[in-house]
Amino acid sequence: MPTFRAPRGTRDLLPAERAAFRRLETIATDLTERYGYREIETPLFEQTAVFERGVGAVTDVVEKELFLLAPRTEESESWALRPEPTAGIVRAYIQHGMQTLPQPVKLTMTGPMFRYDRPQAGRYRQFWQFDVEAIGDPGPAIDAEIIDLALRFYRDAGLDRIEVHLNSIGDAACRPAYIEELTTYFRGHVDELPQLERDRLERNVLRLLDSKDPAMAALNATAPRITDRLCGPCAEHFASVKAHLDALGIGHVEDAGLVRGLDYYTRTTFEFYAPGREGQQQALGGGGRYDGLIELLGGRPTPGIGFGVGLDRVVLALAAEDVATRKLGKQLESAARDHAHFAVILGDELAGGQVQLRDLEAGSQQLVPLVDLARKLAAAAKSHRHGVGEG
Numbered sequence: 001m002p003t004f005r006a007p008r009g010t011r012d013l014l015p016a017e018r019a020a021f022r023r024l025e026t027i028a029t030d031l032t033e034r035y036g037y038r039e040i041e042t043p044l045f046e047q048t049a050v051f052e053r054g055v056g057a058v059t060d061v062v063e064k065e066l067f068l069l070a071p072r073t074e075e076s077e078s079w080a081l082r083p084e085p086t087a088g089i090v091r092a093y094i095q096h097g098m099q100t101l102p103q104p105v106k107l108t109m110t111g112p113m114f115r116y117d118r119p120q121a122g123r124y125r126q127f128w129q130f131d132v133e134a135i136g137d138p139g140p141a142i143d144a145e146i147i148d149l150a151l152r153f154y155r156d157a158g159l160d161r162i163e164v165h166l167n168s169i170g171d172a173a174c175r176p177a178y179i180e181e182l183t184t185y186f187r188g189h190v191d192e193l194p195q196l197e198r199d200r201l202e203r204n205v206l207r208l209l210d211s212k213d214p215a216m217a218a219l220n221a222t223a224p225r226i227t228d229r230l231c232g233p234c235a236e237h238f239a240s241v242k243a244h245l246d247a248l249g250i251g252h253v254e255d256a257g258l259v260r261g262l263d264y265y266t267r268t269t270f271e272f273y274a275p276g277r278e279g280q281q282q283a284l285g286g287g288g289r290y291d292g293l294i295e296l297l298g299g300r301p302t303p304g305i306g307f308g309v310g311l312d313r314v315v316l317a318l319a320a321e322d323v324a325t326r327k328l329g330k331q332l333e334s335a336a337r338d339h340a341h342f343a344v345i346l347g348d349e350l351a352g353g354q355v356q357l358r359d360l361e362a363g364s365q366q367l368v369p370l371v372d373l374a375r376k377l378a379a380a381a382k383s384h385r386h387g388v389g390e391g
């Protein structure tokens with residue numbers, strides 16, 4: 001008998017790991033509901049053209065990594081497994097006339113994506129994304145809100161030291177001149193370019209900036225920067241996004257090389273990293289604004305912004321930090337930081353129908369029968385006095 005195995009670059013999620021994913025899905029659902037997002041589900045495959053037009057034909061994701069489905073007959077349409085959710089969600093937004101709904105339309109989806117990438121730790125051919133899209137709002141406030149939402153997700157998951165990398169890559173008004181300048185720059189170094197980058201130079205020069213080829217690092221470091229060439233409205237938008245982030249107390253690193261691997265981005269782009277891991281191209285998530293995408297896929301001009309979180313990488317990062325099995329003390333600290341007044345601790349007493357109710361501000365704790373918990377909490381919430389014994 002042959003030995004059958006899961007395909008290269010894919011993994012079975014056995015029950016313990018599936019539970020870790022389920023926990024993240026629950027956190028995602030709770031958070032997105034609170035921020036007014038509604039769930040959508042699009043097919044695992046789309047017409048190939050949705051990705052070619054949406055993500056861009058001259059990108060790694062489409063040119064090298066797309067899983068194409070073999071046609072059944074000669075007339076069959078060309079289909080591809082989704083490498084990312086945004087193009088499909090925007091396709092659905094247009095197809096179902098969501099432009100007529102109150103804007104922005106806030107949508108969220110969690111599920112598997114497929115990229116024919118070279119498998120390695122944290123890089124799979126089937127991986128999971130938690131995705132959020134707000135379509136129909138030009139920002140800049142929502143840009144900051146969406147970054148805030150992503151950070152809350154990481155924090156609720158147990159990663160509270162996530163670094164935000166931020167950039168603006170301009171729009172149709174300022175990018176063409178920048179692209180010309182960048183092309184001239186790389187033409188001057190054409191002999192130093194690896195073959196793939198040389199091919200792309202005249203077709204999609206921005207992709208040279210996020211090339212995975214180590215030979216490109218030095219050239220990219222001295223390349224002209226888009227942030228120095230933004231037009232007035234883009235510069236103003238970017239400044240305002242940063243002001244909103246400051247107001248929310250969200251620190252960030254400006255990263256002029258952050259052009260992202262997909263073509264649909266305009267203006268704000270961002271990525272999330274666990275500290276010290278930026279260099280390994282192991283972003284825990286990323287996203288940005290895509291004000292031209294809806295039109296590109298046949299809709300009316302409509303702005304949009306969103307992000308995708310790589311759940312596989314979040315699970316790996318949690319395992320690395322060992323927070324999946326965090327000590328109670330750390331969890332209580334994190335609840336206090338979120339300004340929670342009470343914590344309900346489910347311990348061994350649960351078997352006897354009791355839980356510990358801890359008043360985080362007063363530092364007091366009391367054993368409460370589960371049946372009385374709701375009444376106790378309601379009474380305590382009404383009372384201005386601290387101390388759970390008084391409810």
Ligand code: HAM
Pocket residue numbers: 083084085086115117122123124125126127128129131132133261282283284285286287288289290305306307308309310311312313
């Ligand atoms: P992306 O940066 O291509 O963006 O992917 C988002 C996240 O998915 C990455 O930061 C990473 O955590 C995870 N990821 C990507 N490829 C792999 C892989 N091969 N194995 C494991 N994890 C992976 C997007 O896909 C955009 N759709 C995000 C977005 C939404 N932009 C606007 N709206």
